[in-house]
Amino acid sequence: GLEDYVVVFDDEHNITIDNFNVLEKESINYYFTGLDSFNYEGDDVYKLEYINTYETRFNNGTFFIKFNKESKDKIEVGMYFNNNLDYYDLHADVGLTFSELVSAIGKHVWLQETGLTEWFIRIDDNRFSHGLIGTSYWFFAPITKMKYLGKNLYEITIDYPANEEGINPANDAYTTTHYLIYDPVHERIRFIDHDDNFHWYYPDKGATIAEFFESASDCIFSGSENMNYTFYTKNGKYYIYLKNKQYNFSNTFEVKSIKYKEYNQYEFTVLNGNDTETWYITYNFRSGHEMIISKPNLYDYAVRING
Structure with missing residues (x-):
């Protein structure tokens, strides 16, 4: 991924760890040039030990390189951080046509x-x-x-x-x-x-019902129509709790299913007593800061106020 490290192998045995940020003017580089030992560990894994000159960042200068049998453009690199051996999936820096x-x-x-x-x-x-x-x-x-x-x-x-x-x-x-x-x-x-x-x-794929509620739960969305909205799960079921801030009445609705339409819009099938209603909610589950709720007798814009 773009927030992970770039690992450069050059000059036969040197390793450069580039903690980069695309389009930034500067990046932080760590250079390992003093190779002490090189061993094959089996199962396509190689162990390389370097002199560690970055003791405040790396526990040691030991690296494990594992080659991918199915793709020559992928490897795994193991490095020690905070006394833990962490592996990173790396892809060759080859652009698309x-x-x-x-x-x-x-x-x-x-x-x-x-x-x-x-x-x-x-x-x-x-x-x-x-x-x-x-x-x-x-x-x-x-x-x-x-x-x-x-x-x-x-x-x-x-x-x-x-x-x-x-x-x-x-x-x-x-x-x-x-x-x-x-x-x-x-x-x-x-x-x-x-x-x-x-x-x-x-x-523009939208969220599953589980992803939607994971993003929207544990907080309150405050609407412009004196309504608060709370999304939560209980015993494997999904619920929306509505509370009117002005008249102090509330109601709970069970969500039976959701269907993603497009452009952050979802169609909710909601149980209201013994009747089924269709609600439409516009919500970006990646940011989760606001939503538009359209249900029978209500159209509201709500923002997250906690969580």
Whole structure:
């Protein structure tokens, strides 16, 4: 993943541990150059022992390298931190081709990690679209060039057409180069847009009922209609507890099922006494800060106030 270490093997036996952050000007490097011993441990595992000059960071200079029998582009590296041997899955720093990158991103619509109706990204027939959910505020144009810069970072060139006056001022045709990170391990992308925002985007897949309640439980969502909403599980069942702050009455509803629609919108099947109701809830389970609740006789916007 992008928050893990980069391990570089060079000059026959040197190891460099790069604790990097993509697009940052500086990274922290640890160099291991004094190889004391090299041994084969069996089962495709090799043990390398170096002189440790970073005693405040590493317990020792011992590394275990395990090769992947099924892929030459994957290895496991074991390092000692806090007296524990931790293994990291590492992938070769090999970028995708133009068609591979377009195909990978084009499999999904991608939604911004935060917010309910923020930005989305999609690619259709090599046309890159970046816009606000539920609006006509889009930027879309063909990708004409792509360059891999290393460490999952790509430079993509997009030719935007001329536009008449609209949501944006009229503009002539222009070409812009954007930075884009594609992280295939965690299936996410990061994109620098026209306003120099640099957000994470995830596939528009939605949460399961268990994931939804894990994200929304153990807190209170305070609505604008004098309502508080609490999501919780009990004995393997899922419930929503509503309390009116003004009139001090409350009710509990059992959630029988949820169905993900798109763009952070869910359809809830809810038991109200002996009757079944359909609720619609817009919620970003990755950030979990706010939601829109639409149920019979109520439409409300609520924000998390604790938890």
